[in-house]
Amino acid sequence: MKRKSLSFSQYLFFSVIAIYCVFVASFLYYQYHREKTHKVELLNSTLTMFNVDLYDHMADTAFSVKNYVARYRIRHHLQKLRVTLVDRHGKVIFDNDISSEHVKDNHLDREEIREALAAGSGYSIKRTSETLGEEFFYSANYFPEKELFVRSALPYDTDLIAMLNADKGYLWFSFLLSAILFLVFYNLTARLGAMITQLRLFARRADQDEAVDTNDLKGLGNTDLGQISRHIVDIYTRLRKAKDDLFREREKLITHLQISNEGLAIFNPGKDVVLANGLFMQYVNLISDKNIGGIEEVFQVKELQPLFDFITMSRKSFTQGDLRQKLLVVDKNGYVFNLSVALFVDNSFEISISDITKQEEQARMKQQITQNIAHELKTPVSSIQGYLETILNNPGLSSDMLKKFLERSFAQSNRLTNLLQDISTLTRMTEAGQMIEVTDVDLSSMIHNIVAELALKLEEKQMTVGINVPDKLVLQGNSSLLYSIFRNLMDNAIAYAGNGTHVNIVCYSEDEDGYYFSVSDNGVGVPSEHLGRIFERFYRVDKGRSRKLGGTGLGLAIVKNAVLFHGGNINAKPSGGGHGLEFLFTLKKKKL
Template sequence: MNIPVSHKHFLSFSRKLFLSVISLFLVFACCFIAYQYQREKEYKIDLLDSQLQDYNARLHEAIDTLPVTQKKLIEYITAHTLKDLRVTVIDLKGNVIYDSCQTDTHHLENHIDRPEIVKAIQTGKGFDVRRTSETTGIPYFYSATLFDEYVVRSALPYNVSLINNLKADSHYIWFTAIVTLLLVIIFYKFTKRLGTSIIQLREFAMRADRNEPIEMAMQSAFPHNELGEISQHIIQIYKRLHETKEALYIEREKLITHLQISHEGLGVFNKDKKEILVNNLFTQYSNLISDSNLETAEEVFTINELKQITDFINKAPKRPVSKEEKRMSITINKNGKTFIVECIIFQDMSFEISINDVTMEEEQIQLKRQLTQNIAHELKTPVSSIQGYLETIVSNDNIPREKINVFLERCYAQSNRLSRLLRDISVLTRMDEAANMIDMEKVDISVLVNNIVNEVSLELDEKQVTVVNSLKKEIQIRGNYSLLYSIFRNLMDNAIAYAGNNFQININCFREDESFYYFSFADTGVGVSPEHLNRLFERFYRVDKGRSRKLGGTGLGLAIVKNAVIIHGGNISAKNNQGGGLEFVFTLAKER
């Protein structure tokens, strides 16, 4: 699973939180100040209007109690009026009855459409802020009150004094600003502490992501609050998970090692048939059962012989109905070998397929039982021939010189065969008894095979054999050069000797993983009957004994090949190709 790398931001989380909350708070504070300012202004306007309305009411009482004469009205207004106050009495038709600023009211316009008069007639009272008088040309604050037969209107000039009187008090603005500043400072300190905790927690997460050790100083650096407690719990959980992960990793390595050295092929797959873990023998046996080489482990489900196993997996319910594991086992006979294939479906719907070669134990038993007999028989044949020819020469004095020379040549040929036989037996013995003492070095298989092809070029031309070497360059293996040479040389000599004439040899490395190279050495010759495939690697075993001895073979070439492959950590098997010919499939470990 790839984890996304965190990008650096211009602002930290604490800064973003601070700016976001402070922005909202400042917007609220500005709205509150604007609202309060407007409300204060309206309050002062209402207060002034109330004062003027009170004056209008007292003037109305005076008009009702005094004899209503122009002179006495002027006297009352003069005695009780405010400074610069203008008083106007208007009848219900809008005609001005009296105006303190105008002695002659006949020329004054009708006031029925004045806003304060309209409001007063409709609701009983009304005011208008800062309207310029058409009579005096001075702006006034008007306040009108409706009585039974007239409207009394008082007005104050809209001068600097009145403006200052109506201006909202700014003290609350300064108070709000100071409180806002204090709250900003307090919240900044709070978010800074919160940001410090988050930065420490982020540093821990980054170290955990990089699988770095968690220092004790980091564990004690968190603040003593709820976030600090949560962080401490997270660190403890991480430490336990890290310890569990290390323990699981060790167990996993043990399991992988066990699978690789297991004597049966094991493959573990998830519910989607994707490879989880596959050992070398599983790949080896799968390719032996299959008619074509498998490049990936998932291709095992396309093998026709394993159709029952594939159907069993496909028919399994997608969700487990019980805690019991489901098992199935089948037996397959292919290429002279008998395999037992078993499938186990686990509770999480992953499954394991094991392939066991049950013919191996029988081969080993037969090999041990027949080895002594074969060695005695193989040694007896050349010794008997040499002895017979020499007895004939010794017991017959009249044998012509030419015939004696023929007998001696045959004795020499049999002694050479005996020498090669003893040499091959010695090689096998050394490989069996001192495999760990063989010197290892870096060997380039591609160069090695090219050298062998050049060495046998005359034999290839004589039998009209074409070699197709598909090995890529620089296939490096750490092994013993002589043994690796014997693998490919014996396979090449075996094909030239027994595959017939006019055929093709294909050498290929069809797969590579972390530990192994997978090779195929195939020919298109006459092939081998299936009953012989399982015994080709036995010591002294020959498909055609008479022909093999005639060609000078010791019967140990493929046995040497098998032992050399095993010494290099691999396995080898033989099978017949569909198009004819014999194919050897084997693996070689990259490091030994």
């Protein structure tokens, strides 16, 4: 059988009554104990005064203790008063109820005697006399002048017990007052319970979405609770209207979610999903390393953990005015996603996922092309400027040398023209790689021309170059990009290998798919920890030295991209003997 629970009014009544009873019982116990202690101390004080007075009279040589005690008994109606004199060694020298010769026990171990010896006075409320075998109330005083204990005692009989007991009149008054308070409080809680019952019925009807009005709460009258209840009814009516409006807006939101190009999901503060569209789960599965069966498993995807960590931290440290939003870019499984989380005031939150793979690829390609073109434009312009500056600063140049410099300037201007023409082609790489112009390129001739162009720089640094490339080595590719591969590798060696070094350009192998090249030097080399990153854009092994030499940090990145475009790959390692640097790369052969 189900146990019936207490109503709120009953619970309130019994709780307050229990607390009140504990308080009253504690107070009565304290008061009773305090009054009883007071009476004990009062009796002890009376006997102490007697002991002191008796000791004072003992100074008279004609004084008789026995007679004094007898008179004191009659005068104060204490017929059972017992007086004992004990010396410093605990021997009884006088007892008005028994001859001192019959007392053999040492009294120093008596409780009241020990206290009197330590503090000058002491008492024992209820102790059995070892001499008479009866219970007494003892009070003792020690007088060090004569090393004497004066002890008085009264039998612990019914008269003394009645005298020491506390007055119980205030107890009955307390019980009567408590009973009146119980009745008053019961009446108040019963009325409160009736009002709460009406409110409960109203809440039940509201929970069942039934129409309610102020007439449902007539029994509450014009009390504060009745006024509050009527306000609740008005609020409930407005909330029902707002609920209907929200339902219509929710339908609009659901429709928007389903047709949106973004993956969207809204969660309540407990991380339960409120709304989510199909794209959300599709994108999460593309991001995650394993298939997600249900939306509750989203919180286990490690790539999304920064968003959930942000939610947790924002809930702890939120202050008014904070923008509680976080953006995150995830590059995973060949896709790039833009994720964002927005935390609302009620701690619910929304997660949106956008597929920006195409936009990222286009932006990355445009950035890469722009940087590569800027770097490549600098080389021919610098060469032309150098040749022309030499001609202007040396008016006495021979006609042969002047013609040679002008021819080289013209060759660099042609290369500059070709680079500018390639800008539009490289821009279209994002749409289709085959749109870049591909022709037959004589690599052996191109490599010898590059070395000839760099003759002055090589001579200035006392560097030598060895070329071991088959004659008429023809590839099908983009002439400008192939030129950038060998030119940038040579520029890199000239800039960083060091004076007096040697550079080797070798086609060391070939197979049915392509040619295998090596460009190496015996210079200072690159520490092994940097080899894996030298192809990154703007990465510099020695930043200060690179800037001093005018490098942009893009040369080797251009080389890698050009190699990849021609179907190959490139790596770097220390050259033979552990000194210098060697680049190994492949380029696909001409397709028949």
